Amino acid sequence: MFHWLEKNPFFFAVGVFLVIAYAGIVTILPDFMESARPLKGTKPYTVLQLAGRQVYIRNGCNTCHSQLIRPFKSETDRYGKYSLSGEYAYDRPFLWGSRRIGPDLHRVGNYRTTDWHENHMLNPQAVVPGSIMPKYGFMFKKSADLKTAYAEAYTVKKVFDVPYNQPGMPKLGTYDQAKKAAFIQAGKIVAGMKNQGVKDAYKNGDIKEIVALIAYLNGLK
Amino acid sequence: MQSSNAINYDYTVAKYFTVSAIVLGIVGMSVGVIIAFQLAFPELNNFFGEYGTFGRLRPIHTDGVAFGFTVSGIMATWYYIGQRVLKVSMAESKFLMFIGKLQFWLYIIVVAVAVVSLLMGETSSKEYAEFEWPVDIGIVIVWVLWGVSIFGLIGIRREKVLYISVWYYIATFLGVAMLYVFNNMEVPTYFVSGMGDWFHSVSMYAGSNDAMVQWWYGHNAVAFVFTVPIIAMIYYFLPKESGQPIFSYKLSLLSFWGLMFVYLWAGGHHLLYSTVPDWVQTMASIFSIILILPSWGSAINILLTMKGEWGQLKDNPLIKFYVLASTFYMLSTLEGPIQAIKSVNALAHFTDWIPGHVHDGTLGWVGFMIIGGIFHMAPRMFKREIFSKKLVEAQFWLQTTGIVMYFTSMWIAGITQGMMWRATDQYGNLAYSFIDTVEVLHPYWTLRAVGGSFYLIGVFMWAYNIYKTATSSKAIEKEPQYASPMA
Amino acid sequence: MDMEFIRNLQGWGYVSMIFFLTIGFYIYIYYLYKSQKGGKKDYEKYSDMALNDDIDDTLVEGKHPQENKKDNEER
Incomplete structure (x- = not known):
């Protein structure tokens, strides 16, 4: 299975992408809504x-x-x-x-x-x-x-x-x-x-x- | 065997990007030297009105060396190494040749627009992603063309297995594409409101989220522009120049997957003690330490490749470049994790220790690999000896001195300033006003600017040497298998 | 679906993915060294792709079996 991946550029690329994309999903998404919430009294800029x-x-x-x-x-x-x-x-x-x-x-x-x-x-x-x-x-x-x-x-x-x-x-x-x-x-x-x-x-x-x-x-x- | 005697590797596009690497290297680093002197001698800010201030020029330096010099170097080496390890020539496909040339010229146009727009102050302010949306679109097109070229060349390859360098180039392509697109999500304000500056846009993310996305990008842009493709280069150039097979090919594969997985988690270490969630900070800190393993896996593998052949270090200046590059890679991949420890970061963050760290990676590792790589390519691309070995040697020592001056002064400056910011007197009041902590840095900033100048002079020597190699050096009949011939 | 549930889902996803990748990574190490030892696959010869990279050099592993260096020379 591993060797197969090593000579199939397309699936290799998919594999690499999954491995590198994973961290971003785990770190950025969970608290996204919470982090976007304004503090009470914070106003947008004029x-x-x-x-x-x-x-x-x-x-x-x-x-x-x-x-x-x-x-x-x-x-x-x-x-x-x-x-x-x-x-x-x-x-x-x-x-x-x-x-x-x-x-x-x-x-x-x-x-x-x-x-x-x-x-x-x-x-x-x-x-x-x-x-x-x-x-x-x-x-x-x-x-x-x-x-x-x-x-x-x-x-x-x-x-x-x-x-x-x-x-x-x-x-x-x-x-x-x-x-x-x-x-x-x-x-x-x-x-x-x-x-x-x-x-x-x-x-x-x-x-x-x-x-x-x-x-x-x-x-x- | 194929009877393909008539076919030769075609280095046209590699030569184009070699030229742009040299030119943009000179531009980007000259601006770097200027802004370094501006810190030591602030009057230098005031010569060109708004166009000459530190704040305007700094993005031109950072983006110029990252996306000008380094990306050109990546492309030049890809269009060289890619053909050779896949054993297929660009000349065999008119389509790929066209894509390569198109990519180059579009790239040059995008670079020109980017430089002008940054000088005009059209910036999104996000570090290493300062370009506004029209430039971003151009960059995406150039990048897609590179993808077509990579996978196109792979599609017509003779060698079925992909060499480790190709793995790293593919990862560079995918990583930068993902990071760049997500960090540059922005809404052009002109198209929503119908008025104002049409270049202007506003980020899709706000506040802490914007910071998270930005440093997920910022940190990993370093990964996928300054680390991954440079490893691709060293895994080709060092074995080829020295004639030694990689110490352990298996270790190179394992380090690859390790690096791919671990690197992306560490971005949050730019945001320690900020307002992003605490667990993100802790996780980033931990993963930064783990990152030592795959980084050193590659670096040690490279150094051990020279096992029993250290004599070459004396005779061949290119080996010097490669070995010192991987040494600096080890240094900065140890230094980075140390700075990512929360208590160390509390001192180091916002100080000159951070740019010091960046520069021992970029000058020592990235710069030396691109310079050394293009030196290796030159005799094969131009069918001539390298013009002057003495000049290569002199350049190596001058630049090494420059780097040492650079990072030592920045280490001292950073730690000094960090300590002064937190120093208190016997009553617990702050001991220094902010300006005290700036004035004390003057000698270190001067030393840093001089060190940077040494490096820049070295780049000029490199440019001259390559120019003479291409035009008037002694011709060679047969392509050398290993060590590059030099006069 | 309340927030708690989503959080739990994320937690489990995170842990199982890490677990899965770690196991996968160790299997890969095992596979690499096993296949080298058992003579099934010589990974170290792939270094030759950089050393003998002339367009006329022998392929390490060609697209067609008859081009393989392994088949031609070694075994």
Whole structure:
């Protein structure tokens, strides 16, 4: 029987496939439903936050910053309460990262302000001497992509039943409504910023990437 | 016997992929050296605006060496080894020749689109699966074409039994196909909502599930790109170059099944102390330890193949590459399980010890096998001697020095940072702020970048040597049976 | 079907599959060494597929019985 398998490439391939597929089925499937359940009080991202999250992803922030606080005293002292599975229920994709070249950001919204982020993104070394983070001045010039952010929110609502529009959850509505809501949210952040270019752009109906990113980071709690 | 004197092996496609392995190797590793220097000297981030930052470039490095250099190497060696151990020539089938060439050119197009899209920031953010959906579709097509080529060539083979290398190539094909498809399940947002960036997509899985699927993929992509096909290479190149039969062919079969079964369970060791279920973490930890057995089964089998023939190590630089490669394979397959022990992982996770571990596997094992394999193929593909033995020797020692510098500095950096993160003063408060633990790494990061540069210089030497071999080296009349001729 | 039942099913499936594969693996080891010893099948000669891989070299085990190296040379 074994030798037969060794010279029948088709059945050999089937055999190999069964052996390698088995582990995935056993490890991933059993708790799939449970792991997908949100924690009580966890809310999906607003459109502005999603736009900021996309900025975060596009610039590979996750290559240096983790978003996973492990249950050790040294980590909870430094970053806050350890992470729970349900908190990530609306994270598509997850952004845990694999290397902490910079500090963890899972609860950065608890201890950093709009003002701090503004200074830091423009010139990290001025805020944290010795920092090796790149300067992100271009985020003050590029406009946030609200359309793609809305497209993402709309998609997850439609395909994965993410509870937008439900009581106590962020409103989504049509694109125009979502845009209006994003401008209101952005207005509060812009009011806390100093950069004149960003303020002027906002007045002219344009939200810069940095505003969306700060909205996202402030929401990480 | 067939009277097939007129037929010769046709290495056209193997040559194509050899070129792409060299070119993409240089590209991927150059980016690697750049980002290594960026960590040591952060001003280097700011030269090209958003296109030159570490975060944008890192996926180009990782994907460039994994899916550029390594996959090209896999293809080049497959289109070489596949014909030879099945004793059938690509020239015997116009169809397979066409598929091979089509696969190559599509591959080049996909690589180009992938590099540009990553530079533009079109990324799914999942490690080693950063490509967005249009690139994913291209990759799947290229992969299916490779499958057609593998099974097509097997279909017209003369040798009935499949050599162990072919087993490993088949496993590579199946494993990557399964992993890649399931991890890249994503919904393009443009087609649902009708607006926004049409490249953009959103993952089918969320949060902890996404992490589970991703690291089931991430870990096993390492298995099926960096381990399985490389074992296929060494089981061919080492015996062939040394003229020694495999120490125990039976052991190679047993290790194969062992590796196939055990490897896939270990993915969860990337998620220890995370929010995935505890039993998954424990199981991953245990299976990681078990994984030493089949890995060392192969490695010891390979080293014992050289039994009584160690003199060749002195005379033949290619044997040096192969033997050091399997030694590094042993090292990293021991180091990995150690890092997967929960208490060790608590220290090592998120530190430089992890990239250190990855690189003694990739530079030492994967890189050396592809470089050494293509050196072996060159005289047979181009019917010329290897251009310079001295250059091969110099390259070997330079790269070995580079690897040692790389992993030693990363080990120290990783453990230092891990210890500093958890260090407390006499009152139980954290002893260091985060930036303290970054500044302390500067010398190690510099050393690492220099080590990486040594390796990169070695790759340039390899490229030059192969180029000269192909164009202006001394011609050979008869194909050498074992040791590759070199001047 | 409640969750408990599904969990039980998964548990049993997992255990029996591991059991089955382990037994299968040991039978395979036994088979390999038995057939080598009994002279039924010489696995070690398959190494020759790499060493004598010229297109005109003798096949280790051809698709047609008359091409077999074993039949031609050994026994």
